[in-house]
Amino acid sequence: MNYRIIGFVIGRILLVEAALLLLPMAVGLGYGESPVPFLIPMALLAVIGGLLSFRKPAHSALYARDGLAVVALAWIFMSIFGGLPFYISGDIPRFVDCIFETVSGFTTTGATILTEVEPLTRGGLFWRSFTHWVGGMGVLVFVMAILPMGGDGHGMHMLRAEMPGPAPGKLVSRMSDTAKILYGIYLVMTIIEIVLLAAGGMPLYDACIHSFGSAGTGGFSCRNLSVGAYNNPYFDIVIGIFMMLFGVNFNMYYFLLVKRFRDVFRSEELWAYFIIAAVAVGAITVDIVELYDSVGTSLRHAFFQVSSIMTTTGYATVDFNTWPTFSKAILVALMFIGGCAGSTAGGLKVARVVILEKASVGEMRRMLHPNAVPAIRFEGKPLSERNIRGVYLFLAVYMAIFVLSCLLVSLEQMDLVTVFTAVATCINNVGPGLEIVGPMGNFSSFSPFSKLLLSFDMLVGRLEIFPMLLLFAPSIWKRRLAAPQRQADF
Structure with missing residues (x-):
């Protein structure tokens, strides 16, 4: 473990977080609010970050386990310091609640402990949603896009640990250029959504808040009733469409820009993503049509909620907790499926679901024909045993953490649906669950x-499990110089 380079990279990340706090502070000043809640954490971040990154270590090699440690520690520290503005301003009195809210923001989960959000300071509300935008594409990706990190292999190790999906890769030869391309596309799409919402009559502040939530597929709103507070079909359609767009692998947008249309239209994951969404929308529309005055209204609410839950955003136009059981079961299933790999969405990812389906069919064929060696292909390429084993391993560890978390949270003596969906919505980075943690509920009643x-x-859920778990492995903290380690594609 190369402690010095880990400290150096984390120091730079903390400096970037200090700079990010300037934007919500400026918004707060514009509304006549005190800058102190942001100045104090900015000063702490600047001092600590400056001390850690004052001098780059002579030995700057960053191997696989170093990259995993950097990503996990960076997200923890950013969440702790990111919660200070809420605590200092008094927006959230308990620091544990501040940490929960900030982790929920950076991981683009959207779960909240707040019973009402409208009384918060404007700067605090802006920072709360801005964490979605920063965390959506990835904190480390953002840092790599604006600051040089040294060797290109260093960035690849961190990208693998932070980017959602089975096998992230480079779009171009340099990792820093890949990060710039991704964030460039991300920024342009966010600005387009802000413009469309503002053009439809949404206040600019509100348009920024909801665009940050859509882009990061997070779901924090500045209204207690979420998007439903506007009761505007135009807003529902615009936000619903952009949530679906941000749930697509961002590589697809790059391929469109460079006119590699064949790579887009032949993407198995992309087709599966839209087919699953279309089937879910159709099924829910039929199931809830009796609750609303027309098929059009039912279709609009079904599309919005499927888009919101499948992309793990968590916005709501209605209280889907009151929908029939069949519709709620579909939404819970979509929580686990999630969006595409390489998007800002959470969940297992459509790519893994497709690979698991193909691998299962292949195993059944092998049982019927023992001498056959069925080739499993994904996105036009054959999958190695290592790839398939990695997906199975990911699912096994994911389910173990899910079950253990359900058991521990069940000590709260809440109903089973609340416990199950609370854990499901957090580990899949969705936001709302059912019953107490439904779209009009919150997590304030938990210990x-x-x-x-x-x-x-x-x-x-946000860091694809293994970076966080490896922090508890004693062997990762041994101080020794080793050859670069290979990392499985999960």
Whole structure:
């Protein structure tokens, strides 16, 4: 473990977080609010970050386990310092709640302990949603896009640990250029959504808040009733469409820009993503049509909620907790499926679901024909045993953490649906669940222990499990110089 380079990289990340706090502070000043809640954490971040990154170590090699440690520690520290503005301003009186809210923001989960959000300071509300935008594409990806990190292999190790999906890769030869391309596309799409919402009559502040939530597929709103507070079909359609767009692998947008249309239209994951969404929308529309005055209204609400839950955003136009059981079961299933690999969405990812389906069919064929060696292909390429084993391993560890978390949260003596969906919505980075944690509910009634556990689940889900778990492995902290380690594609 190369402690010095880990400290150096984390120091730079903390400096970037200090700079990010300038934007919500400026918004707060524009509304006549005190800058102190942001100045204090900015000063702490600047001092600590400056001390850690004052001088780059002579030995700057960053291997696989170093990259995993950097990503996990960076997200933890950013969440702790990111919660200070809420605590200092008094927006959230308990620091455990501040940590929960900030982890929920950076991991783009959208779960909240707040019973009402409208009384918060404007700067605080802006920072709360801005964490979605920063965390959506990835904190480390953002840092790599604006600051040089040294060797290109260093960035690849961190990208693998932070980017959602089975096998992230480079779009171009340099990792830093890949990060710039991704964030460039991300920024342009966010600005387009802001413009469209503002053009439809939404106040600019509100348009920024909801665009940050859509882009990061997070779901924090500045209204107690979420998007439903506007009761505007135009807003529902615009936000619903952009949530679906941000749930697509961002590589597809790059391929469109460079006119590699064949790579887009032949993407198995992309087709599966839209087919699953279309089937879910159709089924829910038929199931809820009796609750609303027309098929059009039912279709609009079904599309919005499927888009919101499948992309793990968590916005709501209606209280889907009152929908029929069949519709709620579909939404819970979509929580686990999630969006595409390489998007800002959470969940297992459509790519893994497709690979698991193909691998299962292949195993059944092998049982019927023992001498056959069925080739499993994904996105036009054959999958190695290592790839398939990695997906199975990911699912096994994911289910183990999910079950253990359910058991521990069940000590709260809440109903089973609340416990199950609370853990599901946190580990899949969705936001709302059912019953107490439904779209019009919150997590305020949970104990501090459960809030910290669910915060851990949010980080586990966002960072694809292994970076967080490896922090508890004693061998990762041994100080020795080793050859670069290979990392499995999960």
